[in-house]
Amino acid sequence: MAKSSPVSPLAPKQVPVLPPIKGVTLATAEAGIKYKGRTDVMAMIFDKPAAVAGVFTKSKCPSAPVDLCRAHLPKGRAKILVVNSGNANAFTGKKGAAATKLTAEIAAKAANCDFDEVYLSSTGVIGEPLDATKFEGHIEKMVQNASPDAWLQSAQAIMTTDTFAKVATQQVEIDGKTYTVNGMAKGAGMIAPDMATMLAYIVTDAPVSAAVLQNYLTQSTETTFNAVTVDGDTSTSDTLLAFATGPADYTNPEDKKLVAFKSAFHDVLHNLAMQIIRDGEGIRKVMRIEVEGATSKAAAKKIAMSIANSPLVKTAVAGEDANWGRIVMAVGKAGEPADRDRLQIRFGDIVVARDGEREEGYSEEACAAYMKNDEIVIGVDIGLGSERFTAWGCDLTKEYVEINGDYRS
Amino acid sequence: MAKSSPVSPLAPKQVPVLPPIKGVTLATAEAGIKYKGRTDVMAMIFDKPAAVAGVFTKSKCPSAPVDLCRAHLPKGRAKILVVNSGNANAFTGKKGAAATKLTAEIAAKAANCDFDEVYLSSTGVIGEPLDATKFEGHIEKMVQNASPDAWLQSAQAIMTTDTFAKVATQQVEIDGKTYTVNGMAKGAGMIAPDMATMLAYIVTDAPVSAAVLQNYLTQSTETTFNAVTVDGDTSTSDTLLAFATGPADYTNPEDKKLVAFKSAFHDVLHNLAMQIIRDGEGIRKVMRIEVEGATSKAAAKKIAMSIANSPLVKTAVAGEDANWGRIVMAVGKAGEPADRDRLQIRFGDIVVARDGEREEGYSEEACAAYMKNDEIVIGVDIGLGSERFTAWGCDLTKEYVEINGDYRS
Numbered sequence: 001m002a003k004s005s006p007v008s009p010l011a012p013k014q015v016p017v018l019p020p021i022k023g024v025t026l027a028t029a030e031a032g033i034k035y036k037g038r039t040d041v042m043a044m045i046f047d048k049p050a051a052v053a054g055v056f057t058k059s060k061c062p063s064a065p066v067d068l069c070r071a072h073l074p075k076g077r078a079k080i081l082v083v084n085s086g087n088a089n090a091f092t093g094k095k096g097a098a099a100t101k102l103t104a105e106i107a108a109k110a111a112n113c114d115f116d117e118v119y120l121s122s123t124g125v126i127g128e129p130l131d132a133t134k135f136e137g138h139i140e141k142m143v144q145n146a147s148p149d150a151w152l153q154s155a156q157a158i159m160t161t162d163t164f165a166k167v168a169t170q171q172v173e174i175d176g177k178t179y180t181v182n183g184m185a186k187g188a189g190m191i192a193p194d195m196a197t198m199l200a201y202i203v204t205d206a207p208v209s210a211a212v213l214q215n216y217l218t219q220s221t222e223t224t225f226n227a228v229t230v231d232g233d234t235s236t237s238d239t240l241l242a243f244a245t246g247p248a249d250y251t252n253p254e255d256k257k258l259v260a261f262k263s264a265f266h267d268v269l270h271n272l273a274m275q276i277i278r279d280g281e282g283i284r285k286v287m288r289i290e291v292e293g294a295t296s297k298a299a300a301k302k303i304a305m306s307i308a309n310s311p312l313v314k315t316a317v318a319g320e321d322a323n324w325g326r327i328v329m330a331v332g333k334a335g336e337p338a339d340r341d342r343l344q345i346r347f348g349d350i351v352v353a354r355d356g357e358r359e360e361g362y363s364e365e366a367c368a369a370y371m372k373n374d375e376i377v378i379g380v381d382i383g384l385g386s387e388r389f390t391a392w393g394c395d396l397t398k399e400y401v402e403i404n405g406d407y408r409s
Numbered sequence: 410m411a412k413s414s415p416v417s418p419l420a421p422k423q424v425p426v427l428p429p430i431k432g433v434t435l436a437t438a439e440a441g442i443k444y445k446g447r448t449d450v451m452a453m454i455f456d457k458p459a460a461v462a463g464v465f466t467k468s469k470c471p472s473a474p475v476d477l478c479r480a481h482l483p484k485g486r487a488k489i490l491v492v493n494s495g496n497a498n499a500f501t502g503k504k505g506a507a508a509t510k511l512t513a514e515i516a517a518k519a520a521n522c523d524f525d526e527v528y529l530s531s532t533g534v535i536g537e538p539l540d541a542t543k544f545e546g547h548i549e550k551m552v553q554n555a556s557p558d559a560w561l562q563s564a565q566a567i568m569t570t571d572t573f574a575k576v577a578t579q580q581v582e583i584d585g586k587t588y589t590v591n592g593m594a595k596g597a598g599m600i601a602p603d604m605a606t607m608l609a610y611i612v613t614d615a616p617v618s619a620a621v622l623q624n625y626l627t628q629s630t631e632t633t634f635n636a637v638t639v640d641g642d643t644s645t646s647d648t649l650l651a652f653a654t655g656p657a658d659y660t661n662p663e664d665k666k667l668v669a670f671k672s673a674f675h676d677v678l679h680n681l682a683m684q685i686i687r688d689g690e691g692i693r694k695v696m697r698i699e700v701e702g703a704t705s706k707a708a709a710k711k712i713a714m715s716i717a718n719s720p721l722v723k724t725a726v727a728g729e730d731a732n733w734g735r736i737v738m739a740v741g742k743a744g745e746p747a748d749r750d751r752l753q754i755r756f757g758d759i760v761v762a763r764d765g766e767r768e769e770g771y772s773e774e775a776c777a778a779y780m781k782n783d784e785i786v787i788g789v790d791i792g793l794g795s796e797r798f799t800a801w802g803c804d805l806t807k808e809y810v811e812i813n814g815d816y817r818s
Contacts, residue, residue, distance in 0.1 A: 061741030061749040091737045093750060093766030126734025127767050236741055311720070311805075312813055319814025325535025328500045332470030332645055340470040341502060357502030358536050396720075398807040404721055405728025 010278040010286060010374055011164040018151035018169045018182045022205045023047045023245030025146035028157040029138040033131075034086030034124060039157035041084045041135065042150075043107070043142040044201065049077035049117055050243040053214035055221050057238035063090035064100045065120040066239060072116045076210035078243055079113035082120050082139060083199060085158050085186075089122040089130040090236040099132040103139075106132070110140040121199050121239045123186060124160055155184040158199060161403060162186050162279050168271035172206070172264035174250070175257050179206040183268040187276030200225065200272055202242040206261050209248035216253065217242050220266040224273040227301075227391045277392045282399030285317050286375045292388040293344075293381040299336035300382075300389035306334035307378060308393030318395035320371040322364075324352045331380060342383030347376065419687040419695060419783055420573040427578045427591045429557035431614045432456045432654030436551035436559055437566040440543045443495030443533060448566035450493045450544065451559075452516070452551040453610065458486035458526055459652040462623035464630050466647035472499035473509045474529040475648060481525045485619035487652055488522035491529050491548060492608060494567050494595075498531040498539040499645040511541040512548075519549040530608050530648045532595060533569055564593040567608060570812060571595050571688050577680035581615070581673035583659070584666050588615040592677040596685030609634065609681055611651040615670050618657035625662065626651045629675040633682040636710075636800045686801045691808030694726050695784045701797040702753075702790040708745035709791075709798035715743035716787060717802030727804035729780040731773075733761045740789060751792030756785065 024046055028039040054073050056066050072078075082103060089096050104118040111118070122130060155165035166185045171178055185200035202217075217240065225240060242265075250258055277286055289307050294300035307313055310330040316323035324345045331338050341356035348370050351359050370376075433455055437448040463482050465475050481487075491512060498505050513527040520527070531539060564574035575594045580587055594609035611626075626649065634649060651674075659667055686695055698716050703709035716722055719739040725732040733754045740747050750765035757779050760768050779785075 057741075058744070059738070059741030060744065060747040061737050061752070088734075091734060091749060091752075091762065091765060091767075093764060095766060126737055127762065129767070236738055311809070315810050315813035318810060321814065325497075325500060328470050328535055329468070329645055332466075332468030335467070335469065338469040340500060343470070343500075353500065353536065355502060356500060357504060358500075358538070396810060398810045400720070401724050401727060401805055401807045401810060404724035405730065 007163045008279045008283055010283060012275065012278070015152065015165070016167060016169050018167055019180055020148035021180050021182055021203050021245060023050065024203055024243070025148050026150040026154045027142035027146040028150065028153050029142055031084065031134045031138050033084050033134060039153065040086050041082065041138060041142070042154035042157040043139060043146065044081040044154065044203070045111055045143055045146050046079055046243065046245055048245070049079050049113070050245045051208070051210035051213055051248060052076055052078040052119065052241060052243050053210055053217045054239065054241045055217060057236060059236045061091060061236050063088055063122060063237040064092060064096035065089055065122045066237060067097070068100045068104060069119050069121070069239060069241070072119060075116050077117050078119050079117035080107050080111035080119070080143070081201065081241065082107050082118070082135070083158050084122050085160050086124040087122055087128055087130045088124050088126045088237050090126040092127065092129050095129045099130045102132040103135050106135050106139050110143045119241060121237065123158060123199055123237055126236060151182060151184060158186045160186065161281060164279060166272055166275040166279070168268045168275070170264035170268050172260050174206060174261050179204060179261065181206070181264050181268045183272050185272040185276055187279055199237070200240045202265070202268060204244050204265070205246050206244060207246035207249035208244050208258070208261070209251040212250055212253045212258065213242050213244050216262050216265050220269045224266070224269040227273070227389070274392065277394055280394035281403045282397040283394040284397055285395040287317055287393045287395065288375060288377045289391045289393065290377060290379045290388070291382065291390070293383045293385060294387045294389070295337045295385040297387045297389060300387045301391070302336050303331055303334040303338070303380065303382065304389045304391035306330045307380070308391045311396055314393065314396035317371070317376055318397045320368070322347050322352060322367040322371050327378060327380065328353070337384055338382055339384060344381040344383060346379040347371065416572045417688045417692055419692060421684065421687070424561065424574070425576060425578050427560035427576055428589055430589050430591055430612050430654060432459065433612055433652070434555035434557050435563045436555040437562050438547040438551055440493065440547050442493050442539070442543060448562065449495050450491065450547060450551070451563035451566040452548060452555065453490040453563065453612070454520055454552055454555050455488055455652065455654060457654070458488050458522070459654045460617070460619035460622055460657060461485055461487040461528065461650060461652050462619055462626045463648065463650045464626060466645060468645045470500060470645050472497055472531060472646045473501060473505035474498055474531045475646060476506070477509045477513060478528050478530070478648060478650070481528060484525050486526050487528050488526035489516050489520035489528070489552070490610065490650065491516050491527070491544070492567050493531050494569050495533040496531055496537055496539045497533045497535045497646050499535040501536065501538050504538045508539040508541040512544050515544050515548050519552045528650060530646065532567060532608055532646055535645060560591060560593060567595045569595065570690060573688060575681055575684040575688070577677045577684070579673035579676050581669050583615060583670050588613060588670065590615070590673050590677045592681050594681040594685055596688055608646070609649045611674070611677060613653050613674070614655050615653060616655035616658035617653050617667070617670070618660040619653070621659055621662045621667065622651050622653050625671050625674050629678045633675070633678040636682070636798070683801065686803055689803035690812045691806040692803040693806055694804040696726055696802040696804065697784060697786045698800045698802065699786060699788045699797070700791065700799070702792045702794060703796045703798070704746045704794040706796045706798060709796045710800070711745050712740055712743040712747070712789065712791065713798045713800035715739045716789070717800045720805055723802065723805035726780070726785055727806045729777070731756050731761060731776040731780050736787060736789065737762070746793055747791055748793060753790040753792060755788040756780065
């Protein structure tokens with residue numbers, strides 16, 4: 001485990017209090033999976049089976065809990081979610097599958113539900129066998145003692161190298177009634193989600209069906225969790241689950257009455273994704289990459305991600321150097337349609353290059369001052385089309401190297 | 410420009426003396442492009458126009474000199490090569506094209522040749538206009554004073570953040586006669602060539618045609634320059650040129666009499682590519698990634714590059730941590746066919762994971778000792794096919810972050 005790091009300088013100044021959501025309670029425990037003296041398991045229990053939707057890592061080597069969630073998702077009903085930190089139960093072979101099976105059996109018994117109404121996630125070191133017997137007793141006690149208020153504690157229990165707990169909430173009206181969307185996430189490293197990022201859980205009491213939930217989840221993921229990258233490395237464990245505890249009154253994602261809900265749901269995902277980037281390992285600056293004028297959305301995204309993941313762009317931002325030549329490089333290496341002589345590049349509102357060359361008379365001084373900000377906007381206009389994509393990344397600092405040089409020790 | 414760094418600890422212990430090659434002379438000059446008190450231009454002059462072959466960056470935003478070389482290559486004859494360091498003349502728009510035109514005109518006049526027998530390269534900062542009038546006088550003097558022995562000096566003149574000059578040589582027989590292959594290169598950062606890497610020049614007196622040269626160059630590039638990566642960032646300026654000064658007696662790449670020559674030619678490319686990786690910015694360790702058992706060569710390469718470019722693998726190697734879980738992650742994110750439960754992973758000869766889980770009873774101690782080496786072999790057997798690829802990368806250290814945080818200042 002990495003040495004404990006000070007809280008990210010970009011952590012939110014205020015942590016929202018998440019209101020209770022009808023039909024769900026939460027609890028945490030110290031199971032001693034790896035850490036000492038802190039909670040490392042959280043459980044979320046639904047009074048009645050909730051509608052569930054999910055997106056998972058596209059890794060060809062997913063973790064055992066991801067396999068289990070995928071297998072259970074077609075049924076679309078969740079009674080209990082159990083998440084542990086300290087061990088990812090990834091690349092653990094038959095032992096890994098046996099560990100998720102035992103954990104899910106313990107959880108199903110404790111929550112008095114079917115095996116395929118259990119959802120599991122694990123996060124931490126890869127390759128170490130997970131001793132699931134450590135959950136015995138704990139899960140039963142958590143079910144008994146669960147409270148509707150333990151949102152922040154639950155978010156804390158699933159942290160690994162995160163320096164702060166990540167929660168978000170929104171309230172929204174559907175047809176005159178108020179509903180809540182709560183969410184929590186963990187992030188930090190191995191963040192370049194290719195479908196979801198690391199672990200995130202969203203709960204709502206809005207009366208929507210699993211199909212509606214899945215539709216909104218898939219759509220919003222593309223521009224939230226799938227648009228952030230800390231290090232270009234995609235985890236084996238990425239899991240994003242959404243639960244709806246109410247009746248499935250609304251079953252059509254296009255229903256006009258759901259417009260505000262869809263937007264609130266998106267806001268919670270966006271908020272959590274931003275918190276993940278703001279807690280990127282060793283981060284000092286957020287990069288917001290706004291690509292426009294691309295020939296397709298896919299091209300815009302590939303170019304934005306090429307910039308966000310470029311070590312040379314990331315180190316330049318860390319060094320507060322407005323080195324736009326490296327942005328040209330990153331656009332060029334993305335391999336998508338681009339025309340050197342139409343490219344426009346800006347830092348914030350300061351255009352530094354236009355039509356394939358340095359902008360005459362832009363102020364290096366103003367640019368240097370801009371680079372001192374916590375959040376750096378890198379704007380690129382490809383000049384060939386009208387498609388756009390915004391991605392978020394972070395700088396690459398010595399602290400990132402330090403944190404990841406001895407993660408296992 | 411970066412602060413001058415101490416010589417890479419992985420620099421070759423001995424620098425070979427390159428023998429003269431019939432038909433070519435070299436010279437260097439201090440044109441004051443950017444640096445003070447060091448040479449920053451080199452010229453290579455051919456007595457008679459040499460056969461020439463080349464491969465260039467696949468960047469969508471190539472530099473002006475790359476445009477010029479590409480335009481001249483169809484003619485296949487080179488009388489003079491001029492290379493400067495300190496300014497890449499990339500993303501310099503019409504000014505950039507005008508600068509290459511002026512430089513080539515000066516060079517053509519000095520070497521008494523056609524405009525399209527001139528080859529140019531520039532390396533250094535991107536986006537700064539290059540003042541080509543600085544070459545005036547210098548190129549003419551270089552042509553007059555050129556010597557057959559100035560190989561090492563020429564390699565020194567094209568360095569940027571390189572900590573040592575990169576040269577290599579081989580001698581080989583064709584049909585009972587001895588010929589030489591000399592080469593030089595520069596590297597350091599922005600190294601993830603997608604066709605060639607940065608700048609490299611090969612010269613031989615072997616009597617081969619431009620077609621033979623191009624054939625061997627294209628083949629060898631794939632497993633040498635295109636198989637190394639320092640930071641996954643592809644330059645706008647990558648240029649690899651090969652020149653043959655003799656008559657075009659051999660015109661068939663499949664000619665059996667050329668087998669030894671082809672091999673010697675490959676060895677020079679391989680040697681230079683290895684020197685480039687051993688001078689990766691901030692490097693302390695070379696990673697040699699051996700992927701086998703893949704379903705296709707392209708898949709093997711993509712997986713090898715995914716491992717070589719993973720910041721989490723690179724920082725783990727920097728920290729001497731045998732964190733094979735991150736290798737699983739990198740295999741998984743490559744997106745190529747892989748089966749978690751067939752994967753085998755080794756560090757050197759120490760198998761740490763087999764059939765999807767940790768190898769029983771491997772010695773963590775032996776593994777920790779192995780990680781202290783300068784060169785770390787990471788072996789991955791995908792277990793699905795018989796295709797293989799070997800890539801070379803380097804660790805990610807705090808020095809890399811430092812070097813690249815203030816390159817322009």
